Amino acid sequence: MIEATNTDLNSPKTESQSGLASLDPRSKILLACGFILTLSLLPPGEFLIYGLLLIVLYISASLSDCSPVYLVRRSVIALPFAFAAVTLLFTIPGESLLTLPILGIDISVEGAIRFASIVTRSWISVQAAILLIILTKVADLMWGLQGLHTPAILVSVAGFTYRYLDVLRSEASRLRTARQARSATLSAGRGGGTLLWRARVTGWMVGSLMIRSMERSERIYNAMLARGYTGEVKTLTRFELRSRDYWSMLVAALTAVIIILVAHFL
Amino acid sequence: MHHAIDVSDLSFSYPDGRQALDGVTLSVAPGQKTALVGPNGAGKSTLLLHLNGVLRGEGSIHVSGLEVGDDSIGAIRAAVGLVFQDPDDQLFSPTVFDDVAFGPIHLGFSEDEVRKRVADALDVVEMQDYENRVPFHLSIGEKKRISIATVLSMNPEILVLDEPTAGLDPRARRNLITLLRDLDMTMLVSTHDMAMVSELFRQLAVMDGGRIVREGRTTEILADSDFLHRHGLEKP
Numbered sequence: 001m002i003e004a005t006n007t008d009l010n011s012p013k014t015e016s017q018s019g020l021a022s023l024d025p026r027s028k029i030l031l032a033c034g035f036i037l038t039l040s041l042l043p044p045g046e047f048l049i050y051g052l053l054l055i056v057l058y059i060s061a062s063l064s065d066c067s068p069v070y071l072v073r074r075s076v077i078a079l080p081f082a083f084a085a086v087t088l089l090f091t092i093p094g095e096s097l098l099t100l101p102i103l104g105i106d107i108s109v110e111g112a113i114r115f116a117s118i119v120t121r122s123w124i125s126v127q128a129a130i131l132l133i134i135l136t137k138v139a140d141l142m143w144g145l146q147g148l149h150t151p152a153i154l155v156s157v158a159g160f161t162y163r164y165l166d167v168l169r170s171e172a173s174r175l176r177t178a179r180q181a182r183s184a185t186l187s188a189g190r191g192g193g194t195l196l197w198r199a200r201v202t203g204w205m206v207g208s209l210m211i212r213s214m215e216r217s218e219r220i221y222n223a224m225l226a227r228g229y230t231g232e233v234k235t236l237t238r239f240e241l242r243s244r245d246y247w248s249m250l251v252a253a254l255t256a257v258i259i260i261l262v263a264h265f266l
Numbered sequence: 267m268h269h270a271i272d273v274s275d276l277s278f279s280y281p282d283g284r285q286a287l288d289g290v291t292l293s294v295a296p297g298q299k300t301a302l303v304g305p306n307g308a309g310k311s312t313l314l315l316h317l318n319g320v321l322r323g324e325g326s327i328h329v330s331g332l333e334v335g336d337d338s339i340g341a342i343r344a345a346v347g348l349v350f351q352d353p354d355d356q357l358f359s360p361t362v363f364d365d366v367a368f369g370p371i372h373l374g375f376s377e378d379e380v381r382k383r384v385a386d387a388l389d390v391v392e393m394q395d396y397e398n399r400v401p402f403h404l405s406i407g408e409k410k411r412i413s414i415a416t417v418l419s420m421n422p423e424i425l426v427l428d429e430p431t432a433g434l435d436p437r438a439r440r441n442l443i444t445l446l447r448d449l450d451m452t453m454l455v456s457t458h459d460m461a462m463v464s465e466l467f468r469q470l471a472v473m474d475g476g477r478i479v480r481e482g483r484t485t486e487i488l489a490d491s492d493f494l495h496r497h498g499l500e501k502p
Contacts, residue, residue, distance in 0.1 A: 139360035228372035
């Protein structure tokens with residue numbers, strides 16, 4: 001469970017202090033966003049450059065004590081979303097690559113290249129985001145986002161979502177256990193009720209989970225008010241930008257500009 | 267000299283029309299530890315939420331000599347440390363440090379002062395090594411102690427706790443009782459734990475149907491079996 005969601009801030013993955021892990025969270029966020037922006041500014045079909053950026057990412061990961069294999073394993077979860085671009089295969093006009101049997105729809109060469117480019121770039125971007133999360137404790141990530149002047153409400157919502165994810169999950173599993181405990185069947189007859197009835201019970205459970213969450217949010221808000229909350233989340237300074245932060249951002253920015261120019265004009 | 271807590275003729279209805287408090291009058295002297303008992307739905311939690319202005323009813327509430335109102339709300343919240351029943355409501359930050367620091371940061375203390383207060387508060391509840399832990403991964407007993415630290419770090423005059431021993435195993439309960447006994451401050455504690463009441467609190471207030479039905483010495487009230495029975499309570 002810890003590996004899947006990284007909910008434990010003390011998991012060894014975030015203990016690394018070498019390479020990127022030693023940077024200020026703000027630098028790490030900017031570097032990750034810059035990396036993803038660079039990827040998305042590249043023209044389609046430049047697979048060599050995509051590969052180069054992927055290698056850069058893997059080297060950075062390795063230098064920060066994070067195995068590229070781990071990145072690949074965790075990135076698989078995001079692949080299905082990249083397939084949202086599947087319509088490009090059929091809608092971009094151009095030379096026909098093959099015709100789908102039965103449906104009789106053409107897949108164009110240009111469409112295939114565009115599709116493959118989007119899937120590749122999304123996959124690399126997801127790995128960059130995963131690396132950011134692995135190398136930054138969630139509390140520091142929130143602090144970094146706030147330091148970069150992300151709207152306070154967004155940071156609060158993200159922070160609370162993270163904090164209460166496990167609470168909600170255990171509440172949902174208590175509801176499920178309660179249902180299972182009473183889901184008895186008699187050996188003589190068919191048990192379990194009708195499909196419609198079971199769907200309705202599931203609906204009630206979802207509704208009940210929502211009401212519990214709303215009530216909890218009310219109680220948390222009261223607990224915050226009781227300790228002086230006035231609508232503004234205040235935090236202590238945790239990090240300071242050092243020369244290594246400025247240098248790595250400068251080098252990354254220059255590299256990104258060169259790569260984008262090369263990809264577009266050479 | 268003023269009372270630490272002085273509530274007079276306080277009434278409150280929830281938006282759905284349910285009357286939770288119906289003319290509550292209660293006072294707690296400085297340094298006194300008072301228990302608040304009564305059946306479920308008697309209005310205990312609602313009353314506690316009024317003590318630092320989270321809820322506002324009709325009637326008057328004075329805390330440390332200040333009347334609870336818009337002008338005094340900041341000072342009132344600094345004076346009253348309110349600990350909620352479910353520690354998962356109280357502990358909303360990603361780490362224990364952030365949670366214990368929340369109150370002092372909002373009070374506007376310097377960074378050094380905040381760190382010192384966090385360290386001191388965790389020291390009092392004997393959870394010094396937990397600063398970087400994630401609240402969700404703690405046991406309920408640990409969470410309760412951290413919850414108390416989150417208000418101790420604000421250095422309140424009065425500690426108000428809602429069912430502090432609910433859901434604790436015997437050892438965690440015993441540790442918590444020892445902690446409450448050793449804390450030398452004014453305390454108002456709502457609870458169903460009658461054994462703790464007789465052990466720890468000399469003063470007792472009994473609530474039922476949104477009113478304080480009796481206030482006095484714990485030994486006297488606990489000796490009145492008929493009275494306890496009438497209000498759904500049991501002798502420890």
